[in-house]
Amino acid sequence: MSSLIECVPNFSEGRRPEVLEEIVRAVSQIEGVTLLDHSRDETHNRSVVTFAGAAASVVKAATAAVGRALELIDMEQHEGAHPRIGAVDVMPFVPLGGTRLEECVDLARRFGEQIAQRFELPVYLYGDAALRPERRRLADVRRGQYEGLRDDIGKDPDRAPDFGPLRLHPRGGAIAVGARKPLIAFNVNLATDDLALAKRIAHAVRESSGGLPGIQAMGVLLDNPGQPRMAQVSMNLVDWERTGIPRVVREIRRMALENGTDVDHCELIGLAPTGALLEVAADTLGLRGFSPDQALELRLARDR
Amino acid sequence: MSSLIECVPNFSEGRRPEVLEEIVRAVSQIEGVTLLDHSRDETHNRSVVTFAGAAASVVKAATAAVGRALELIDMEQHEGAHPRIGAVDVMPFVPLGGTRLEECVDLARRFGEQIAQRFELPVYLYGDAALRPERRRLADVRRGQYEGLRDDIGKDPDRAPDFGPLRLHPRGGAIAVGARKPLIAFNVNLATDDLALAKRIAHAVRESSGGLPGIQAMGVLLDNPGQPRMAQVSMNLVDWERTGIPRVVREIRRMALENGTDVDHCELIGLAPTGALLEVAADTLGLRGFSPDQALELRLARDR
Numbered sequence: 001m002s003s004l005i006e007c008v009p010n011f012s013e014g015r016r017p018e019v020l021e022e023i024v025r026a027v028s029q030i031e032g033v034t035l036l037d038h039s040r041d042e043t044h045n046r047s048v049v050t051f052a053g054a055a056a057s058v059v060k061a062a063t064a065a066v067g068r069a070l071e072l073i074d075m076e077q078h079e080g081a082h083p084r085i086g087a088v089d090v091m092p093f094v095p096l097g098g099t100r101l102e103e104c105v106d107l108a109r110r111f112g113e114q115i116a117q118r119f120e121l122p123v124y125l126y127g128d129a130a131l132r133p134e135r136r137r138l139a140d141v142r143r144g145q146y147e148g149l150r151d152d153i154g155k156d157p158d159r160a161p162d163f164g165p166l167r168l169h170p171r172g173g174a175i176a177v178g179a180r181k182p183l184i185a186f187n188v189n190l191a192t193d194d195l196a197l198a199k200r201i202a203h204a205v206r207e208s209s210g211g212l213p214g215i216q217a218m219g220v221l222l223d224n225p226g227q228p229r230m231a232q233v234s235m236n237l238v239d240w241e242r243t244g245i246p247r248v249v250r251e252i253r254r255m256a257l258e259n260g261t262d263v264d265h266c267e268l269i270g271l272a273p274t275g276a277l278l279e280v281a282a283d284t285l286g287l288r289g290f291s292p293d294q295a296l297e298l299r300l301a302r303d304r
Numbered sequence: 305m306s307s308l309i310e311c312v313p314n315f316s317e318g319r320r321p322e323v324l325e326e327i328v329r330a331v332s333q334i335e336g337v338t339l340l341d342h343s344r345d346e347t348h349n350r351s352v353v354t355f356a357g358a359a360a361s362v363v364k365a366a367t368a369a370v371g372r373a374l375e376l377i378d379m380e381q382h383e384g385a386h387p388r389i390g391a392v393d394v395m396p397f398v399p400l401g402g403t404r405l406e407e408c409v410d411l412a413r414r415f416g417e418q419i420a421q422r423f424e425l426p427v428y429l430y431g432d433a434a435l436r437p438e439r440r441r442l443a444d445v446r447r448g449q450y451e452g453l454r455d456d457i458g459k460d461p462d463r464a465p466d467f468g469p470l471r472l473h474p475r476g477g478a479i480a481v482g483a484r485k486p487l488i489a490f491n492v493n494l495a496t497d498d499l500a501l502a503k504r505i506a507h508a509v510r511e512s513s514g515g516l517p518g519i520q521a522m523g524v525l526l527d528n529p530g531q532p533r534m535a536q537v538s539m540n541l542v543d544w545e546r547t548g549i550p551r552v553v554r555e556i557r558r559m560a561l562e563n564g565t566d567v568d569h570c571e572l573i574g575l576a577p578t579g580a581l582l583e584v585a586a587d588t589l590g591l592r593g594f595s596p597d598q599a600l601e602l603r604l605a606r607d608r
Contacts, residue, residue: 004604034604052604097601182600249589265590274578274599280585285553286569295578296486297401300308300338300356301605 003099004301005107006036006052006182007062009091011069012084014045019072024049026064032057036271045080046089050271052096055103059111062091066115070172075146083142085124085149086173090138092127093179096273098302104179105129112177116164119172122153123163127178131162138176146173184237184276185269186245188252189230192261195221198231201255205233205248214239215248230264240276246283274298307403308605309411310340310356310486311366313395315373316388318349323376328353330368336361340575349384350393354575356400359407363415366395370419374476379450387446389428389453390477394442396431397483400577402606408483409433416481420468423476426457427467431482435466442480450477488541488580489573490549492556493534496565499525502535505559509537509552518543519552534568544580550587578602
């Protein structure tokens with residue numbers, strides 16, 4: 001089958017539900033695209049749409065979404081808590097199933113070139129699709145935000161887009177187009193309300209402080225009415241094929257036991273690649289010679 | 305999307321590879337069908353083909369397979385170790401993904417009626433598709449085999465087919481068409497060569513001796529050159545939504561520990577429903593509020 005790709009564009013509009021509805025409609029109308037999720041945040045004045053399908057369908061839907069957003073959102077009127085550079089602020093392509101990240105990198109670059117031309121929109125490539133190493137991190141691409149970029153884009157060669165004009169789109173600003181691996185939002189709840197312990201564990205496992213590769217983690221205290229207070233290690237696994245759920249849970253459990261407590265239960269937030277969950281099954285059972293192809297529906301999805 | 309259905313026909317020919325090739329070709333030519341497996345056994349003189357797809361495609365492929373097998377296999381010439389009543393001996397339909405067993409029951413009955421008419425072939429409905437309770441078990445449908453049924457079909461009202469003529473097809477005999485849940489072939493290898501213990505555990509867990517619902521089990525000794533001898537509990541899980549992998553493995557492990565040993569590792573033979581493996585992940589992690597819909601590719605396969 002053709003490659004399965006997920007796309008998770010973020011739009012700089014979270015207060016007018018009708019705008020998100022129009023964008024979602026534009027995406028859903030494309031044959032072969034499955035809408036997986038959409039959500040709207042008033043504080044950030046920002047929306048996120050998640051959809052997936054074969055490469056060609058995803059590109060059509062992404063293009064339709066950009067077109068609609070440029071009609072409906074005016075960055076000159078936009079304010080919100082979340083950093084942003086444009087009406088379609090960021091458009092990451094994510095490999096699913098047997099798709100390779102490289103395919104998403106190629107796709108992001110081709111897509112970026114196409115929409116730059118079609119909409120006269122400056123395009124910055126980020127993440128694994130970045131052409132300049134200093135643009136890998138989204139925060140660096142977004143430096144100065146819409147307002148800062150409006151002034152710098154034509155003057156500072158370091159702020160010139162990878163594709164498109166040396167000036168912002170009059171209403172839509174600019175867009176960051178990228179490729180990244182799928183991200184797993186995963187929480188481990190400890191059988192204690194010791195927030196300091198959760199913070200120590202988060203510090204020990206997260207990559208930025210020398211822990212496990214691809215782990216982002218923080219310690220938080222869950223304090224919901226009617227429920228026991230519980231310390232939680234809240235994580236993103238941004239490269240589950242390097243550090244998967246079994247490894248990070250084992251490490252957290254080891255530290256919890258050393259400190260006289262244990263893991264109480266875990267939470268998976270939203271969607272995760274099936275392979276990351278099958279890895280847990282294979283690890284637990286000590287399955288010899290297991291392949292995700294032995295999962296019937298997964299095998300079928302791959303072959304169709 | 306339309307319902308996803310697996311079909312696992314067994315053919316009374318395992319010695320002429322060209323016959324299996326012809327049948328596989330007939331199946332593969334149908335648009336929308338995925339060939340999952342095919343295997344041939346010389347001793348049993350029998351072959352098994354596994355394919356899947358949407359209901360309409362699977363029916364087309366199953367019909368094509370019956371047509372080809374009736375041309376190529378002559379039951380008057382057939383002998384082999386495995387009990388059988390016809391050229392296409394048995395044709396089970398199995399629900400995959402979100403498909404309900406009832407859909408396969410309906411499909412099996414409609415399919416049985418159609419091929420009975422088209423090929424003048426006597427059809428016996430078995431398994432969950434059985435119209436007579438005494439035909440649920442395949443062994444009962446196959447009583448007396450091809451040769452016995454040839455004499456009884458027109459004389460004994462209890463042996464009259466559910467659809468089709470009161471005489472066997474001149475070359476193809478009869479066919480058992482049915483519906484059943486997916487079956488998981490799963491082995492638990494113990495950290496011991498104590499065959500008697502494996503047999504005691506198998507006896508304790510299998511349904512037929514009062515154990516867990518939907519578990520078929522036997523104890524065997526693995527004695528492969530160059531590998532340590534190992535006692536194994538070899539199982540079929542025929543109703544994993546009633547008794548899944550976590551429960552039966554926990555029970556086997558408990559008995560192993562009571563007897564001074566442990567589970568060494570497990571083996572999954574062939575394919576298993578993804579949901580049965582996700583249950584292991586959810587059980588291990590104590591995932592709260594987990595749904596198989598959180599597995600990305602599975603969710604997409606369902607929605608497409």
